[in-house]
Amino acid sequence: MKKFLDDADTAVADALAGLAFARPDLKVDQELRIVTRAGAVRPGKVGLVSGGGSGHEPLHSGYVGTGMLDAACAGEIFSSPTPDRILAATKAVSAGAGVVHIVKNYTGDNLNFDMAAELARDEGLEVEKVLVDDDVAVRDSTWTAGRRGTGATVIVEKAAGARAEEGGDLKAVADIGRRVNAASRSFAVALGACTTPAAGRPGFELAEDEIEIGVGIHGEPGRARGPMRPARALVADMLDAVLEELPASDDPVIALVSGLGATPLLELYVVYRHVAEELDRRGVRIARNLVGNYVTSLDMAGASITLCRADAELLRLWDAPVDTPALRWG
Amino acid sequence: MKKFLDDADTAVADALAGLAFARPDLKVDQELRIVTRAGAVRPGKVGLVSGGGSGHEPLHSGYVGTGMLDAACAGEIFSSPTPDRILAATKAVSAGAGVVHIVKNYTGDNLNFDMAAELARDEGLEVEKVLVDDDVAVRDSTWTAGRRGTGATVIVEKAAGARAEEGGDLKAVADIGRRVNAASRSFAVALGACTTPAAGRPGFELAEDEIEIGVGIHGEPGRARGPMRPARALVADMLDAVLEELPASDDPVIALVSGLGATPLLELYVVYRHVAEELDRRGVRIARNLVGNYVTSLDMAGASITLCRADAELLRLWDAPVDTPALRWG
Amino acid sequence: MRAAAAAIAAHEAELSALDAAIGDGDHGANLRRGFSAVAVTAEQLVADGVQPGPFLVEVGGTLISSVGGAAGPLYGTALRSAGKALSGPAADTAAVGAALRAGLDALCRLGGAQVGDKTMVDAFAPAVGAFQSAADQDLATAALRAAAAAEEGMRATTPLRARKGRASYLGERSIGHQDPGATSTALMFRALAESLTPSPAE
Amino acid sequence: MRAAAAAIAAHEAELSALDAAIGDGDHGANLRRGFSAVAVTAEQLVADGVQPGPFLVEVGGTLISSVGGAAGPLYGTALRSAGKALSGPAADTAAVGAALRAGLDALCRLGGAQVGDKTMVDAFAPAVGAFQSAADQDLATAALRAAAAAEEGMRATTPLRARKGRASYLGERSIGHQDPGATSTALMFRALAESLTPSPAE
Numbered sequence A, B: 001m002k003k004f005l006d007d008a009d010t011a012v013a014d015a016l017a018g019l020a021f022a023r024p025d026l027k028v029d030q031e032l033r034i035v036t037r038a039g040a041v042r043p044g045k046v047g048l049v050s051g052g053g054s055g056h057e058p059l060h061s062g063y064v065g066t067g068m069l070d071a072a073c074a075g076e077i078f079s080s081p082t083p084d085r086i087l088a089a090t091k092a093v094s095a096g097a098g099v100v101h102i103v104k105n106y107t108g109d110n111l112n113f114d115m116a117a118e119l120a121r122d123e124g125l126e127v128e129k130v131l132v133d134d135d136v137a138v139r140d141s142t143w144t145a146g147r148r149g150t151g152a153t154v155i156v157e158k159a160a161g162a163r164a165e166e167g168g169d170l171k172a173v174a175d176i177g178r179r180v181n182a183a184s185r186s187f188a189v190a191l192g193a194c195t196t197p198a199a200g201r202p203g204f205e206l207a208e209d210e211i212e213i214g215v216g217i218h219g220e221p222g223r224a225r226g227p228m229r230p231a232r233a234l235v236a237d238m239l240d241a242v243l244e245e246l247p248a249s250d251d252p253v254i255a256l257v258s259g260l261g262a263t264p265l266l267e268l269y270v271v272y273r274h275v276a277e278e279l280d281r282r283g284v285r286i287a288r289n290l291v292g293n294y295v296t297s298l299d300m301a302g303a304s305i306t307l308c309r310a311d312a313e314l315l316r317l318w319d320a321p322v323d324t325p326a327l328r329w330g
Numbered sequence C, D: 001m002r003a004a005a006a007a008i009a010a011h012e013a014e015l016s017a018l019d020a021a022i023g024d025g026d027h028g029a030n031l032r033r034g035f036s037a038v039a040v041t042a043e044q045l046v047a048d049g050v051q052p053g054p055f056l057v058e059v060g061g062t063l064i065s066s067v068g069g070a071a072g073p074l075y076g077t078a079l080r081s082a083g084k085a086l087s088g089p090a091a092d093t094a095a096v097g098a099a100l101r102a103g104l105d106a107l108c109r110l111g112g113a114q115v116g117d118k119t120m121v122d123a124f125a126p127a128v129g130a131f132q133s134a135a136d137q138d139l140a141t142a143a144l145r146a147a148a149a150a151e152e153g154m155r156a157t158t159p160l161r162a163r164k165g166r167a168s169y170l171g172e173r174s175i176g177h178q179d180p181g182a183t184s185t186a187l188m189f190r191a192l193a194e195s196l197t198p199s200p201a202e
């Protein structure tokens, strides 16, 4: 394994130190691994906290800033942050109007965020949880822990962040987050596995011509292995999977094509070309798009596609100004 | 080789088609592979054209937009665009005040851009060339084609773009570009080679513990191969190489840490941590920074460091508003 | 505790490898991190002469705030609940058995898993059952039986299809792999048994 | 031209492999792209009955606007200049030799390379020299001598240290590798010679 690291054990801390140097508009608590905006939360604004295992950068620290998150908790690589830290972040961004936790649906994240919420409530804070579970690779059934949370997290954080910024109350902000999640579905394909610094070797082995279909962002195996095929065919299959579970509606979609870490932008634009053409063929209009590395999986080669049905209100929230390391406009 | 492509021969065209779908604020001439801003160039504004081989995305198409380039010419992967196309781009963005060509110093780019400039002059246009040659891995001597152009291109395009946007004349815009180049130096290290779609296999082979020191953005071999080492030590060596040839001055620097394509953001922030600490130790102040994938080399694993001495005027131009796919602020 | 920490440290790679097969490959690292923290806490608590119940409560809290992932809250909650059920300076086999049962119940409540879901519960539940069946024996004997039952439960996870945690994403493909959490549970019961068994003369 | 295109297509992988060793590995693809375009242009020009001089000028222009990279402008300029130096419908060996010389000169002016810099010039220059030395022979003979000289020049690039183009970045490390541009030059001279040599009865 070759990585720009000093030590597997300090990877997250060292990266956060780099972020602190790079972004004076953020405050990084090295001890607790919490990234917040440099300024205090405006009194009366709902606080937004997200977090999870590290290794998905820019998720979540790259989405802290005006119009999006107030705090991100960085766990160890691929491991949820612990409740004490989530509690500390929750208290840090509480400005009297309650705090929303945006949690990707994994057992570890659920348990740790729920414990933190419980502790926060014990201290008199109001906490609402928005669970993100958009990954259709996993069947949502009593046989599983439910769909995983992946690309939709970015859209949930953006829309809920905008709603909070414009003065929405706790329920309104959480509702928008839940609505985005309900309207979003994702699917990912890996061409090669990622290597966690602790393991030192790839999480799985693919043959020269093999891909992992429906891979998770921690390298969780997907629905199946299959042969590599041209981008157009892969994208058509990915869209089949997404559209099958995407709520039917006349609303257009926000389309997100995210690299998983080791896939060049050139390829992501080829993917987006086919997303645009396929959706056009199927009568789905794309209202907004993002193409780049937004929810990654260390150095995994691959890409995910997320679609979110967006009505006028959602588009308004999407277009609202945002100023974070990874998203900036308006 | 596994890539999200349909055909090695159409990779560039397909990616441009994706860019066209994704960015209605850009105009993509598929035939000539030229990306321009959607609107016409403001009469009297100096036009800015850059370009080169594809595979370095977001360079150059990702830097087309307000405050930066007017046009980018996309060559085949790692091959310069041809003179007829550069000429077409030059004419498309000519608004009566002349056109600046921003050219990375490679024999192919020089020859093709020079021929295009010659043809443009034959048609009565004024063209100034700004050559970017910041890569200190190559000794600038009569023995070589001179230093290569890499990361500084982004800073040249940003500063010259801002100068053109605020009304600078042809000479002023070209001068700023040249000044940025003269004040910039870069150095890159590869942990793994990239695979061009045409070749189908990695350009070079590194042993499990070996790195290429001073690699070029087309996979050109560097100064030497060496053993992999901790990030702190690698960064110190890279900075040694850069600082040795960076003009001495009391000015602070703009620091750019760019991934080469397959390196996760987490690692780039670890690199930036050491850049910040090492420069502090050496008494060099960082005034601005960028950490991410800005000048890449397909799916090469690795990172480059670029430093640019920046006086007050340069910082003002750097901070000026920019609205492109890859850089946006102000 | 020291024995458990040592057992985890010694088997970190094995646990992570099991987790890599059906999860995300960090179970070993997670627990190593947690038990390193626990070792520090425990030393302090022992020095302070803290009683077994509060000791376990503290140690559970340390696990919760250092492991992360799914295993941290689950193991931490189990230890905290077990500790709360223990009172006094010493404890007989029945009392310890009852405490373990309380820990198991809390773990199941929190995680929602039952025996057969291919989780740590598949090792934990039979271990507690065996321990309580030996309530009239000494602690060491009960612990040995518990360890054996945990190991049997651990091995029995291999043919199961996971219904909880990350492994559940695999559906059918989780079959044929031993659950990492059940494995770490068995390791810990084995460590407990060995630390209670008088070591043969050296 | 068709022969040159075929030769390039047949050796694309070899040229790219040579370029991968000391450049960026695209020399074969660059030329294949260029000569595919040339094949189309050439067919049209032949159909139109264009004379050799203008024919080469056109073909050179096609190379310039289709190859990209360093080789496109260099080869294209050489052909254009050679074409400009050729007049009339047919040409004798001396005239063709002079045209090749004009092409070489233009190439050297544009690229700034001299013999010994480890570039296509190292094959091109001796080929032109050999061709002109055979000015009193027929075209086929002169072309055969030129091809042999180009191949010798090509092989002679191996021990050289590159001073021009991408390979120069390697410094000492460029030594021991044959230059891809010199190789494609030799291939083209060989193709020229073969197309001029009457093929043995089939």
Ligand SMILES: Nc1ncnc2c1ncn2[C@@H]1O[C@H](COP(=O)(O)OP(=O)(O)O)[C@@H](O)[C@H]1O
Pocket: A078, A079, A080, A107, A108, A109, C019, C023, C024, C025, C026, C027, C028, C030, C031, C068, C069, C070, C071, C072, C074, C111, C112, C113, C118, C119, C120, C121, C164, C165, C166, C179, C180, C181, C182
């Ligand atoms: N809902 C649950 N109830 C009980 N145990 C569970 C549950 N979910 C997961 N586990 C256990 O946790 C183990 C995985 O732990 P670990 O790898 O540390 O966490 P993560 O899955 O977050 O990476 C699994 O092997 C399983 O035994």
Ligand SMILES: Nc1ncnc2c1ncn2[C@@H]1O[C@H](COP(=O)(O)OP(=O)(O)O)[C@@H](O)[C@H]1O
Pocket: B078, B079, B080, B107, B108, B109, D019, D023, D024, D025, D026, D027, D028, D030, D031, D068, D069, D070, D071, D072, D074, D110, D111, D112, D113, D118, D119, D120, D121, D164, D165, D166, D179, D180, D181, D182
């Ligand atoms: N300045 C120069 N003069 C003459 N020939 C050159 C010069 N620079 C490069 N070459 C030739 O071009 C060849 C490389 O061509 P190619 O790979 O197509 O272009 P690029 O280097 O732009 O990828 C080299 O092998 C060399 O023979």
Ligand SMILES: [Mg+2]
Pocket: A053, A078, A079, A080, A108, C024, C026, C069, C070
């Ligand atoms: Mg985990």
Ligand SMILES: [Mg+2]
Pocket: B053, B078, B079, B080, B108, D024, D026, D069, D070
């Ligand atoms: Mg090239």
Ligand SMILES: [Mg+2]
Pocket: C019, C023, C024, C025, C026, C027, C069, C166
């Ligand atoms: Mg795990």
Ligand SMILES: [Mg+2]
Pocket: D019, D023, D024, D025, D026, D027, D069, D166
């Ligand atoms: Mg080349």
